[in-house]
Amino acid sequence: MIVSFISLALTGMSLKFSYTGWAVFLSHFFGGFESAGYIHRFAAVIMVSVFIIHLVDVVRTRKKELLSWKELIFGPNSMMFNKKDLKDFIASMKWFIGKGERPEYGRWTYWEKFDYFAVFWGIFVIGSTGLTLWFPEFFTQFMPGWILNVTTIIHSDEALLATGFIFTIHFFNTHLRPEKFPMDIVIFTGRIPLEEFKLDRPAEYKELVEKGQLENYLAEPYPEIVIRAIRIFGWTALSIGFSIILWIIYAMLFAYR
Amino acid sequence: MKIQRKKVNLKIIKRFSFLLILGLLYSGKVFSQDNSDCLMCHEDKTLKGTKSGRTISVFVNEKIIFSSVHSEVDCIQCHVDLEGSDFPHAENVKRAVCNSCHEDIQKLYDGSLHSKAFNRGDRLAPICQDCHGSHEIIPVKNIKSKVAPINVPYLCGQCHKEGSPVQLQRNISQTHILENYSESIHGEGLMKKGLVVTATCASCHTAHEILPHTDSRSSIARKNIAGTCAKCHAEIELVHRKVIKGALWEKEASVLPACVDCHQPHKARRVFYDQGMADADCLICHEKKELKSSDDGRSLFVNYSEIKNSRHANIACSQCHSGVKPSHTRPCDELTASVDCASCHSAIQEDYQKSVHGKLASKNDPNAPTCKECHSNHNILGKIDSKSPTFPLNIPKLCGNCHREGEKAAVRYRGTEKEIVKNYSESIHGKGLLKSGLTVTATCTDCHTAHRELPHSDPLSSINPANIPTTCGNCHHGIQEQFEKSIHSSLVSKSDKKLPTCENCHSAHQIIRADSEGFKHIIMIQCGNCHEEIAKTYFETYHGKVSQLGYTKTAKCYDCHGAHDILPVENPASHLNRKNVVETCKKCHASANRQFAGYFTHATHHDPDKYPWLFWTFWGMTGLLVGTFVLAGLHTLLWLPRSLQWRRELKRRQQDKNTNHKSEENVSDGNS
Numbered sequence: 002m003i004v005s006f007i008s009l010a011l012t013g014m015s016l017k018f019s020y021t022g023w024a025v026f027l028s029h030f031f032g033g034f035e036s037a038g039y040i041h042r043f044a045a046v047i048m049v050s051v052f053i054i055h056l057v058d059v060v061r062t063r064k065k066e067l068l069s070w071k072e073l074i075f076g077p078n079s080m081m082f083n084k085k086d087l088k089d090f091i092a093s094m095k096w097f098i099g100k101g102e103r104p105e106y107g108r109w110t111y112w113e114k115f116d117y118f119a120v121f122w123g124i125f126v127i128g129s130t131g132l133t134l135w136f137p138e139f140f141t142q143f144m145p146g147w148i149l150n151v152t153t154i155i156h157s158d159e160a161l162l163a164t165g166f167i168f169t170i171h172f173f174n175t176h177l178r179p180e181k182f183p184m185d186i187v188i189f190t191g192r193i194p195l196e197e198f199k200l201d202r203p204a205e206y207k208e209l210v211e212k213g214q215l216e217n218y219l220a221e222p223y224p225e226i227v228i229r230a231i232r233i234f235g236w237t238a239l240s241i242g243f244s245i246i247l248w249i250i251y252a253m254l255f256a257y258r
Numbered sequence: 259m260k261i262q263r264k265k266v267n268l269k270i271i272k273r274f275s276f277l278l279i280l281g282l283l284y285s286g287k288v289f290s291q292d293n294s295d296c297l298m299c300h301e302d303k304t305l306k307g308t309k310s311g312r313t314i315s316v317f318v319n320e321k322i323i324f325s326s327v328h329s330e331v332d333c334i335q336c337h338v339d340l341e342g343s344d345f346p347h348a349e350n351v352k353r354a355v356c357n358s359c360h361e362d363i364q365k366l367y368d369g370s371l372h373s374k375a376f377n378r379g380d381r382l383a384p385i386c387q388d389c390h391g392s393h394e395i396i397p398v399k400n401i402k403s404k405v406a407p408i409n410v411p412y413l414c415g416q417c418h419k420e421g422s423p424v425q426l427q428r429n430i431s432q433t434h435i436l437e438n439y440s441e442s443i444h445g446e447g448l449m450k451k452g453l454v455v456t457a458t459c460a461s462c463h464t465a466h467e468i469l470p471h472t473d474s475r476s477s478i479a480r481k482n483i484a485g486t487c488a489k490c491h492a493e494i495e496l497v498h499r500k501v502i503k504g505a506l507w508e509k510e511a512s513v514l515p516a517c518v519d520c521h522q523p524h525k526a527r528r529v530f531y532d533q534g535m536a537d538a539d540c541l542i543c544h545e546k547k548e549l550k551s552s553d554d555g556r557s558l559f560v561n562y563s564e565i566k567n568s569r570h571a572n573i574a575c576s577q578c579h580s581g582v583k584p585s586h587t588r589p590c591d592e593l594t595a596s597v598d599c600a601s602c603h604s605a606i607q608e609d610y611q612k613s614v615h616g617k618l619a620s621k622n623d624p625n626a627p628t629c630k631e632c633h634s635n636h637n638i639l640g641k642i643d644s645k646s647p648t649f650p651l652n653i654p655k656l657c658g659n660c661h662r663e664g665e666k667a668a669v670r671y672r673g674t675e676k677e678i679v680k681n682y683s684e685s686i687h688g689k690g691l692l693k694s695g696l697t698v699t700a701t702c703t704d705c706h707t708a709h710r711e712l713p714h715s716d717p718l719s720s721i722n723p724a725n726i727p728t729t730c731g732n733c734h735h736g737i738q739e740q741f742e743k744s745i746h747s748s749l750v751s752k753s754d755k756k757l758p759t760c761e762n763c764h765s766a767h768q769i770i771r772a773d774s775e776g777f778k779h780i781i782m783i784q785c786g787n788c789h790e791e792i793a794k795t796y797f798e799t800y801h802g803k804v805s806q807l808g809y810t811k812t813a814k815c816y817d818c819h820g821a822h823d824i825l826p827v828e829n830p831a832s833h834l835n836r837k838n839v840v841e842t843c844k845k846c847h848a849s850a851n852r853q854f855a856g857y858f859t860h861a862t863h864h865d866p867d868k869y870p871w872l873f874w875t876f877w878g879m880t881g882l883l884v885g886t887f888v889l890a891g892l893h894t895l896l897w898l899p900r901s902l903q904w905r906r907e908l909k910r911r912q913q914d915k916n917t918n919h920k921s922e923e924n925v926s927d928g929n930s
Contacts, residue, residue, distance in 0.1 A: 024807060094896075147871060
């Protein structure tokens with residue numbers, strides 16, 4: 002998912018900001034605009050596949066854990082927004098302005114859920130417009146040609162939103178905020194130090210303790226080499242992401258025409 | 259005529275008084291000196307007389323006289339000395355005279371070479387009878403007449419044929435006159451084809467007033483030759499328009515070659531001949547290597563073999579160095595004028611005088627090239643000789659002598675072109691010429707002309723914007739045809755704005771292949787120079803963006819609009835006409851359809867009137883973008899100080915924990 006996202010961003014941005022020297026460099030780096038196009042579409046297929054596999058996995062998890070659709074969607078581990086998220090959000094705002102304590106976040110925080118559904122929106126918007134640009138001859142059989150101009154704008158601006166959001170807001174919220182700095186590798190390991198877990202997700206910790214299930218989830222940390230590999234990958238992704246952000250800022254502020 | 263009439267009157271009076279007296283004295287002898295009186299004795303075939311001591315027959319055939327032009331003339335009208343004499347008259351009769359009737363002709367003859375010789379007592383000199391005969395004179399139109407055109411060469415040839423006493427003993431500069439004449443176009447016409455209007459000896463030398471060519475009154479004097487030849491060749495200057503400037507011919511014939519310089523006297527044929535003023539005479543002096551001008555000491559040596567190997571091999575020295583006087587011991591002693599190539603190459607001279615080069619030359623500018631700067635003087639080889647400086651392969655070097663950066667013409671030049679020769683050498687034309695050796699490639703002179711180089715601002719210039727399509731069309735004719743029908747052509751569009759011509763897109767000296775990558779990129783900028791807005795919007799679309807990345811495998815201006823045949827979309831022949839546009843798209847998008855062609859290839863989201871959908875989509879998306887970033891950004895910024903606080907808190911707790919428990923535990927999340 003990360004690799005395909007970064008590939009899509011790099012190849013796509015090289016076209017969007019084609020008037021910058023960086024774009025020319027990148028385009029040549031990818032072996033020309035045509036091969037960059039192939040990489041872009043290949044990465045898009047991977048991205049959509051990952052998305053679909055995730056949906057299938059969600060459904061399979063429901064079956065495995067013998068959950069009803071209702072439990073799946075509105076259960077405590079669901080990604081769906083619920084009342085607690087609203088409360089957490091309001092509490093967070095108060096905390097931010099110094100009028101309250103840090104809310105006791107649970108399994109998923111509201112910003113994580115926002116990011117999660119942003120992907121749904123993004124996949125739908127960027128994916129569908131991308132298809133029209135991939136197969137313009139097919140789509141113009143039942144749509145006017147100018148739709149392609151419209152989908153180009155949507156595709157490109159939504160992509161800008163997605164990359165911009167991921168490489169700034171998401172990066173900060175997840176990796177760069179001081180207590181996680183420089184990165185949170187839980188996405189790769191699925192493991193978090195207990196002490197950190199206690200403080201970061203007190204609601205979930207308490208629930209596990211209350212249910213007496215905490216012991217079930219305890220595990221040893223990964224060996225140092227695995228952690229290092231993960232960190233190298235993480236650094237790479239972060240660096241590329243930041244580079245893209247710098248490039249976008251440069252392109253939009255200084256080289257725009 | 260007056261005198262003649264007086265004489266006739268006198269004769270009549272005399273005759274009447276004579277008749278009267280005789281009639282009174284001897285009846286029956288009234289017409290004592292009638293022709294019959296003469297014939298009484300002279301019709302006797304055996305009658306003899308003496309002349310200069312020799313016995314000769316003095317028989318007169320009455321028939322011959324009656325059939326001659328003088329049938330009506332009395333004997334004594336010619337034999338004037340016998341008038342009134344007794345008969346038989348005295349032995350030594352004077353020569354019959356012609357001037358009693360042909361006084362004007364006699365005058366012409368009196369001034370002639372023949373007459374002067376006769377008066378000197380030259381016994382070879384001819385008089386009337388030698389050519390015309392005596393009693394047997396018949397009309398000139400009669401083919402039997404000795405002076406009928408057909409017989410004139412034989413008549414003159416009697417004395418002037420090779421080996422005759424006249425040719426051997428008298429100072430006649432021409433040799434083999436009759437032989438040469440008989441082989442010439444004139445002689446052939448007369449003698450082989452029987453054309454009696456052909457020029458004979460008398461046509462050029464006149465019949466009676468024959469004078470040497472050194473005599474300025476002579477019909478064959480240098481200044482009169484043209485007039486003499488033009489008696490028959492009346493409009494010959496029209497044929498020789500290129501060779502001889504008409505005006506000069508009339509006003510200043512002496513600077514021009516005379517007819518005989520090329521068409522040798524007596525040998526005139528339809529081809530050029532070595533001319534009369536023999537080159538050998540010039541070479542007597544100019545062959546000497548040490549020959550120097552007394553004025554400035556420059557060498558006057560002439561390498562004759564150079565001339566003989568040049569295009570002027572058949573041109574005599576004096577044809578260029580005109581004004582030599584063959585009668586002088588040193589024919590060139592009065593020669594001051596320099597060679598005027600225009601006496602033969604007048605059309606080229608006219609072009610040259612209009613050119614920048616010519617105008618500078620007329621101001622005596624030392625930088626101005628004249629004919630010889632490019633063509634050299636004696637070693638003129640012509641442009642098809644690979645050794646010639648004007649051979650196509652050598653032209654860039656030739657022009658470069660002055661126009662190369664730093665040279666005298668480049669220093670004077672104030673235009674926009676730089677490094678002209680270098681750029682040309684690297685252009686497609688230059689490479690074609692200098693690397694591939696294609697002699698048909700455009701060189702300097704193909705565009706600028708060889709002799710009428712003018713600045714592009716001059717409407718007559720071959721590189722004036724109005725003329726450039728024609729100039730390029732000399733080779734690229736098919737393109738010219740397309741271009742001249744296109745909207746860019748000044749023949750089609752009337753506009754205050756400057757219309758583009760070939761060089762606006764292809765440049766002047768840096769022309770590169772239109773299928774090269776470099777050109778494909780440049781051309782979009784070239785179009786954008788005039789079509790600024792539309793080019794900008796092109797770069798907002800996929801095609802333009804790919805082009806901007808440096809790739810050419812995408813639609814560029816000319817892929818859709820055409821290159822030289824650009825037409826307004828409403829024109830049915832336009833590539834973008836409703837009828838053709840799908841086909842145009844199909845060049846790249848094989849399954850393009852009508853609606854596909856509705857894609858805005860020059861779309862911009864900055865124009866709400868023209869493209870409302872794009873405008874509102876863009877601003878909608880921008881709103882979404884800005885909105886999201888503002889909210890999320892605000893959220894993050896507010897979070898930052900709390901997060902720092904929280905980090906300190908975590909560190910503190912960690913330290914506490916480390917002091918309390920040395921062991922560390924991990925918890926895994928639900929999904930692992």
